[in-house]
Amino acid sequence: QDKLYIPLISKGFQHQFWQAVKLGADKAGAELGVDVTFEGPDNETQVDKQIDMLAAALAKQPAAVGIAALDSQAVIPLLKKAQEAKIPVIAFDSGVDSDIPVATASTDNMAAAAMAADKMGELIGGEGKIAVVAHSQTSLTGVHRRDGFVNEIKEKFPKIEIVTVEYGDGDHLKSTEITKAILAANPDIKGIFGSNEGSAIGVLNGVREMGAKVVVIGFDSGKAQKDAIRSGEMAGAITQNPVGIGYETVKAAVAVSKGETVPKNVDTGFYWYDKSNIDAPEIAAVLYD
Amino acid sequence: MTELVRMEGIDKRFPGVHALKSVGFDLRAGEVHALMGENGAGKSTLMKILSGVYHPDEGRILVDRTEVAVPTPRAAQDLGIGIIHQELALMRDLTVAQNIWIGREPRLSFGRLDEAKLNADAAAIFDAMHIRMDPRAIVGGLTIARQQMVEIAKALSYRSRVLIMDEPTAALNDAEIAELFAIIRKLKAEGVGVIYISHKMDEIKRISDRVTVMRDGAYVGTVEAADTPISTIISMMVGRELSDETAIIPDLSGAETALEVSHLSRGHELKDISFSLKKGEILGFAGLMGAGRTELARAIFGAEPADHGEIRVHGKAQQIRTPADAVSAGIGYLSEDRKHYGLALGMDVRANIAMASLPRYADRFGRIDEPELGRIARRYIQTLSIRTPGDRQELRLLSGGNQQKVVIAKWLLRDCDILIFDEPTRGIDVGAKAEIYRLLNELAASGKAIIVISSELPEVLRLSHRIAVMCEGRLTGILPGGASQEEIMALATKREGLAAE
Amino acid sequence: MTLEDTTNMSEKQVRRGAAQQKLLAFASLIVLVIGFSLASPRFFQIDNIMSILQATSVNGVLAVGVTMIIITGGIDLSIGTLMTFCAVMTGVVLTWMGAPLLVGVATGMATGALCGLISGTLVAKAKIPPFIATLGMMLVLKGMSLIVTGTKPIYFNDTEGYTDISTGSLVGMVIPQFPLPNGVLILFVVAGIIAWVLGRTVLGRYTFALGSNEEAVRLSGVNTDRWKMAIYALAGAICGIAGILISSRLNSAQPALGLGYELEAIAAVVIGGTSLSGGRGTITGTLIGALIMSVLTNGLRVLSVAPEWQTVVTGIIIIVAVYADQLRRRSAN
Amino acid sequence: MTLEDTTNMSEKQVRRGAAQQKLLAFASLIVLVIGFSLASPRFFQIDNIMSILQATSVNGVLAVGVTMIIITGGIDLSIGTLMTFCAVMTGVVLTWMGAPLLVGVATGMATGALCGLISGTLVAKAKIPPFIATLGMMLVLKGMSLIVTGTKPIYFNDTEGYTDISTGSLVGMVIPQFPLPNGVLILFVVAGIIAWVLGRTVLGRYTFALGSNEEAVRLSGVNTDRWKMAIYALAGAICGIAGILISSRLNSAQPALGLGYELEAIAAVVIGGTSLSGGRGTITGTLIGALIMSVLTNGLRVLSVAPEWQTVVTGIIIIVAVYADQLRRRSAN
């Protein structure tokens, strides 16, 4: 009668991306008959808050625990504790610098952002000015997406100039104001990349309010981005498979806790979607509102 | 005469203090009934009960011979009871007129204020009081005396049938007191009953019809003012006779100069002031309200440093830019506004007494010698007969006069060579006043140089070895001790315009 | 009479002084604007100026609301999440229940007023320190927004004209060269009304009086509790307006937004010279404070200053601006 | 004499009252702990209690530091980012320059003291309101941490024993059943020292006096500016300790961390009964406040309450706890 209990400690819970991960986790929980809880700190700087959460989760002596570490090293002492208590650990979204996790279900954010850069280069014809509105200067996803994008542009498109990289904390309004300032400072800008949902929507808003003609490339999914892509305001976006990440994490956790072996790395993949393929079944399956 | 108010068997306890012990009191229409008693006797507490601030533990209140409840200040107002609180209860960021009419602002439609009427009404009240006051002045910028005027005007504006005045003249000068008395007489004629609390004994004879005396929270008796000598009232208050002494002016010709102020000026407030003070001397400062005595003291003390001029202490020129400079040069200053500038009301008696002398009672780790401070505090509580349940009582719970004594204790403990007392006996009862006069004389005799600023001419005359008089920021003259009141008033009203003629 | 003379002189002085003061209060702002204009030709463009104003609107409205509370000597930490909650309730009424626009706007403001009233009651009746009462409300409202929406944004796609509330331009329709966004117009209207309320009405008088000496007001027979509750409720309704503005701009009610907006608004108020200990403050000051903040942010971005340096420079300039203001006040004395 | 009698009576009463008060002050905390223990058997386990204490350590240390500043009637918004900056400077000295452990710890505290001194100078000498001065510092320090580190965390892998500062257990080495983390020990030591400073030393006395009536203290001939600067500097040094604790726990200096920690610490102080208007407050209260907050957070997590409901419940309980405390104080009067 005692259901298995599996807590997932994520990097956040309010953003649509994390809600989609939660959706997948809950789905797996329902299918496999286990209790799943899902929580994360308010923002991605709160490394110690996440550690407190992990500690509270371990206190509940779960069957296994899932963690999307905000810092790849800071969680290690607690993971060691989990290991001692024989609680298997599954890493999701991004890995940790340790071999304690028995499995990792994540996306290669660098590669995903590089794909966005390729599309941007294509769409603006390989030259001109562009800008990046990233969601964080310090979080792993923020840094990886920024670097993935910037490096790819530098490598492949020497004629494209990235005029600025600004950070809007994923706050829609802040990203809007940033975009407007970028447009004011660089009226001849040709494209802007928003590195997560909040940033992308902010860029879209800013472009709209300034009445500018700019290629907007987004990241993640959500109703507003989907609508904008359908209407052509946004050229396209990269999406990961958050539902899949959540689902695979719980699935692996259950398997491990039952003593089965699981593959060490589960790459849940990423996809480019635009007006042309947004309704294709394999894309529609990884998008969320 | 018809009876307006009767209080019977009023009992009130505070933690550690039995403030009122079954006190009775009555007030008739058209009389001025003085309420007398030492500091902490319970006068203010009794009046706060009548005006709805405190609730009695026992006893009843009758207004027009019917028993009433006075749960809130509002209820008291509705019963026609108005009060001037001893501790000024003003909104410092608001203007004079706004303070007076708070809660009763004349309104236009949509909750709009009729500011013009507000100011005109306030101006009318001041006109009736024969006082010049800008209704639009911010109250926080007024001197204590003028704030007191605002309180009085506010109380008058209620047109109450019962008007309680808790030490209304503590900060006032003779001229203003005369105006106030004229107003009280007019109110009396209109049938208003006035309860009058004061520590100035001469006022009692001048204005009151009956006198009720309290001691230690208990009712002592009620007498007719006209046929009871002051000395009887005093002995009812303090339970013993007080002997009145006059100043003995010592020969200071050989004494060395302690303080020399030359050509001190600041803005419009202080104009080219020079004087000197000898060791062992008490120099009184007289002047009308706003003459600039407080400003002068604050300038010497570095609270608001002067623009020009020189201050020499024991012959040495001193740069005094802050009070800390002044204190280390050996100058102490007791402010006239104890609430804002003198005391930390949230702290206890002991801490306040020690405030200026702390480092002296600390070791090199900064650790305070609490037992010693306790002993000292209790010693001052005894010598100044400060009425408090103990040296750890928070200061805000002490009666006004007892708070004043704590400020005095603070400066006595600091033991400065030069002491400036600005209105040292404000709100202090006769018994304690005599005690303070004795203390000041002793301090002088032991070689301290003392400046006493006072609005009470008798006090200045009683204490001073010499009397400096100021008018509108100028020092208009220095008179020898024992000068007549007329001489002083002549200098106090010697305006610059007139002087030029 | 001499006294008469001095009074008059000072009266005149005071008036002239006041005019100077008002102008000088803008000094920091003007210096900033001139500085940025010299540094980048892109800064002083009509489009960018409109952006700056637009960026001021939400924070400005919040700041105006909280100015009242700060003048009473209180504080309101819940304004950011209350703004969001109002946006969410507007969304619920407009999108989920399909009510007409006006009903939605009214709901947003009513939600704000109600929550403000709750805070006010906690402060006035339960005597809970404003910091705690509104900290509690901040958390409660943050959670409530997520609960009501199921953590998903509510989009206003079906409500015709909702985005125009903030981004349309009535002024631009009359004077095409000056496309002042409606959001800014609303900010000015709200600021005007509250300035009037503070300066001319009974409510305003008690706002200052409460902050100056609450006990004295109570002793004067005023029902201080009731007035305080009214002030918190009014401030709450203004947060409701901010909620409508932000959701109209984002065309959605974002339930996770809002935290941190309170600090920005309070900063604008304090930069504008309102004292946190209550009793004094002006709406003009608050507007200037809010403008200083958005000019700074925008200007540094237009100059493409590195983001980490933007924070450093912002911090320094805020201190310097307030210091300059401090000196001005002292010398005016 | 009557007064003599009352004195004795009151002295006794006061003492008995004080003891009762002290016990009752813990009431909210105890009720919470009992409630959670009944609700979940997992809550009152030694491991979980240690987690709670460990989670209190950083916030507790920050709160102890800012308690002093709040008692003076000031506020310090920069504590969160200052903590981070101190951690960063410690990292620079230890990891980049390879200095010995003690030098690193000293650097962290010195950095804190220096920055506190700057804030204190801005407040005391330049007369900038504490809210603004420390808001400015908060931004400056936030930027500085990012600049110094190049936005990347500094790891302490090469510094032997650095993580033990916070996560090791000296107590556990003596009493194995009670593995109290060193971080908590440090919190208690810091709290003890500051409680002593506040209660027994000249600095402490002036801390209260400044908050009670600064002008009166100044007019008593005390160099208020210098004392205020000393208090801010001491509080800064304590932030330095918090920085060492958090970086030792995370084995890294995270440059983006810190924003929001100030609010949490200030909340703990105010929940603990210290008045934001200054003049009164206790370190015991602050510790209780910090514990209430971490017991709440942990308990709700152990009960697996949904995160959005966690916020709502936290908000309500904070209000209720402070209200209960309010009632207690009133009835004690």
Ligand SMILES: Nc1ncnc2c1ncn2[C@@H]1O[C@H](COP(=O)(O)OP(=O)(O)OP(=O)(O)O)[C@@H](O)[C@H]1O
């Ligand atoms: N709120 C209070 N809590 C505790 N004690 C109080 C309180 N209010 C007054 N007391 C005490 O009650 C006694 C009476 O105080 P009260 O203010 O009535 O004296 P008073 O006669 O007006 O004295 P004074 O002439 O100094 O104004 C004093 O001992 C005072 O310390």
Ligand SMILES: Nc1ncnc2c1ncn2[C@@H]1O[C@H](COP(=O)(O)OP(=O)(O)OP(=O)(O)O)[C@@H](O)[C@H]1O
């Ligand atoms: N009638 C007045 N109108 C406006 N301001 C006044 C008036 N009277 C005094 N002041 C203010 O008070 C200052 C001087 O007052 P100060 O307190 O030094 O006088 P004082 O002689 O000590 O009188 P007081 O008895 O009031 O203490 C002036 O500079 C002025 O600012």
Ligand SMILES: [Mg+2]
């Ligand atoms: Mg009294």
Ligand SMILES: [Mg+2]
């Ligand atoms: Mg004076």
